[in-house]
Amino acid sequence: MAGQPLRLLVVDDHPMVLDGLAAMLAPHKDRVLVVASTTDPDRAAQLVRDSDPDVALVDLRMRTTTGIDLCEALHRVDEDLKVVILTVYDDEQYLFRALQAGAAGYLGKQVRAEELCDALERVAAGETVVDPGLAGRVARSAAHLERGEYWPGAHLGLTQRESEVLGLLVGGHSNRAIAERLTLGEETVKTHVRAILRKLGVTDRTQAVAFAIREGIFR
Numbered sequence: 001m002a003g004q005p006l007r008l009l010v011v012d013d014h015p016m017v018l019d020g021l022a023a024m025l026a027p028h029k030d031r032v033l034v035v036a037s038t039t040d041p042d043r044a045a046q047l048v049r050d051s052d053p054d055v056a057l058v059d060l061r062m063r064t065t066t067g068i069d070l071c072e073a074l075h076r077v078d079e080d081l082k083v084v085i086l087t088v089y090d091d092e093q094y095l096f097r098a099l100q101a102g103a104a105g106y107l108g109k110q111v112r113a114e115e116l117c118d119a120l121e122r123v124a125a126g127e128t129v130v131d132p133g134l135a136g137r138v139a140r141s142a143a144h145l146e147r148g149e150y151w152p153g154a155h156l157g158l159t160q161r162e163s164e165v166l167g168l169l170v171g172g173h174s175n176r177a178i179a180e181r182l183t184l185g186e187e188t189v190k191t192h193v194r195a196i197l198r199k200l201g202v203t204d205r206t207q208a209v210a211f212a213i214r215e216g217i218f219r
Contacts (some may be wrong), residue, residue, distance in 0.1 A: 005031050005032055005033040005050065006032055006055045006121060007017055007054045008057060010036075010056075011070065012058070013040070013059065025170060028189070035051045042064070044073075048074055048081060055123055056083045057086050058070050058083060061183055066183045067086075067100075069133065072101050085110060087107075088109050097184075104129070105123045105130070105132060107130075107131050109185055153217045159195075162196050165196060166196050174192070194204065
């Protein structure tokens with residue numbers, strides 16, 4: 001509603017972060033009002049139903065899930081909810097995955113109060129907001145793609161994320177270790193592995209690793 005502060009849900013499994021955000025935003029409650037917060041991402045869906053936030057601000061890496069998976073879960077509850085990832089990881093791969101999951105923003109935890117309010121208001125208005133520090137790297141990644149400099153295995157139909165998973169398989173990592181390295185859920189990793197096997201025409205992880213080494217995708 002015009003003239004009303006936007007309603008914000010905050011999800012972070014560190015109580016100190018929740019307290020810090022609440023204190024930081026308190027002087028700006030005429031612009032952004034924290035209507036709910038939780039350290040338990042499993043409660044976030046119910047808080048969306050109970051509190052009707054305009055925007056959810058969620059941590060990227062939590063003990064039981066990721067902000068990316070939570071973004072998808074919250075959109076199943078309210079497809080119009082704007083989700084912004086707040087993180088210390090200024091990695092363009094996390095950014096791309098967050099945007100693929102439907103996030104409307106990706107901000108670093110070093111953001112100041114005025115910048116955060118501005119970003120949240122822009123997101124609520126329908127914009128996609130990305131931490132300025134990532135802009136240069138995103139542009140360079142786009143330039144690489146424009147020049148045809150793709151990731152390993154792209155010529156075999158692997159997506160960039162599947163290429164990353166395959167590289168970690170070659171390195172001997174388990175699904176759980178891959179999930180932790182790439183900030184994904186284990187089920188998501190399993191889905192990527194199944195896609196890799198299908199695209200490489202092999203039936204198990206050992207054959208996939210052998211194929212990748214034999215074909216020079218990874219060494």
